[in-house]
Amino acid sequence: MQNKIPIEFISRLAEALGKQFGLECEVTIHDLTLDDKEHTIVQIENGHVTHRQVGDGASEVVLETLRHHKGEDQIGYCVSTEDGRLLRSSTIYIKNEKGEVEGIFSINYDITKLMLAENVLSQLIRDTKQLSAPAAKITTKVEDLLEDLIERATQLIGKPVALMNKEDKIRAIQFLEEAGAFLITKSGDKVSEYFGISKYTLYNYMEKKATKNGK
Template identity: 55%
Template sequence: MERAYIDFCKRLAHGIAAQFGPGCEVVVHDLTTADAASTVAVIENGQVTGRKLGDGPSRVALEALHDRRHHALEDRLAYLTKTEDGRFLKSSTIFLRDGGGEVVGIFSINFDITMLMTARHELDALVSTGTQNEPEPIPQSVTELLDELIEQSVRLVGKPVSLMNKEDKVRAIGFLNDAGAFLITKSGQKVCTYFGISKYTLYSYMDEAKSLASADGES
């Protein structure tokens, strides 16, 4: 590779390493060198993989050396690799070509994500909520709480109020009663208006829901 090309890669590698810290190795392989066993021309944070200037090629570099004119060689971005001591790296390999399309070098980034993968595992376990799919809302007032309970009763029945029959409304009222909705001041009036029933019918439905629950418990 031309000296100016290598100098540019060196500055770029230094910038990337400085941006992402000591866990980010950046290495440039010079595939035009006379010594095929010594391709590493630029390296930052070599402690990630234990490599240094003048070391030999990686498997990808070796394949590119085998046929540098192979235009089918494609960059590989954000793939997983592993070091000899078992650390996981997020790697990207970019082929550097000359004006004729021949591969003259490889620019590689290897970011150590071992600790991040461990942290992700711990965070997944921490935020796991079992089989719950929908987050339960936290209302800011009893009015919002009553509105949410009414919406839950409708979801429980599975149809809008306009399509509910008596049995559906009894089921919805029973849910509201069990949830303690009628402990909220003036909740009965709001529920009656929402379901289009009288206060007398509301109490009747509450009693019927209790009877059904008792019968189900005995059966």
């Protein structure tokens, strides 16, 4: 490359990125001013990602992009390795003052393990969402516990109290009863007020639950 290209800075940048993002991040510098286009890599960090080393050539993807896009940077595209790993890649073309491409700065990040982790996390999250009741919180005060249980009952129904019908409220109160909410002092008053029903209606809804269980 010509001296006008800040190769010393680019070299330090490649080393810094390789260290910053760890062993899964490969950073390469290609010198396209060399006569031998099959051996353009002049620096590579974490070359184990693609099993390349200094003296190897540019990938087919990079050369094709250069040929058809006239040196337009390509950011965040995906390629796969011969052994089936998935890489998220970016290719930045180094140009001289005339706009001629003289080098390539390439980043290849192996996201295979991240994809596997995403699948595991997605499964866990999906299973959690399929639970019949919202997740419980750990509280330090009894009054906070009651508020949390009421909030979970509302989440279980999936609509605000103003839109709940009788069956919705019965279901919510049954959840509270099963969770032990009515063991808390004066919980009946607060639950009745929250759902906009009388204490008589509250006890009636609880009796419906008891009758159902009796069957």
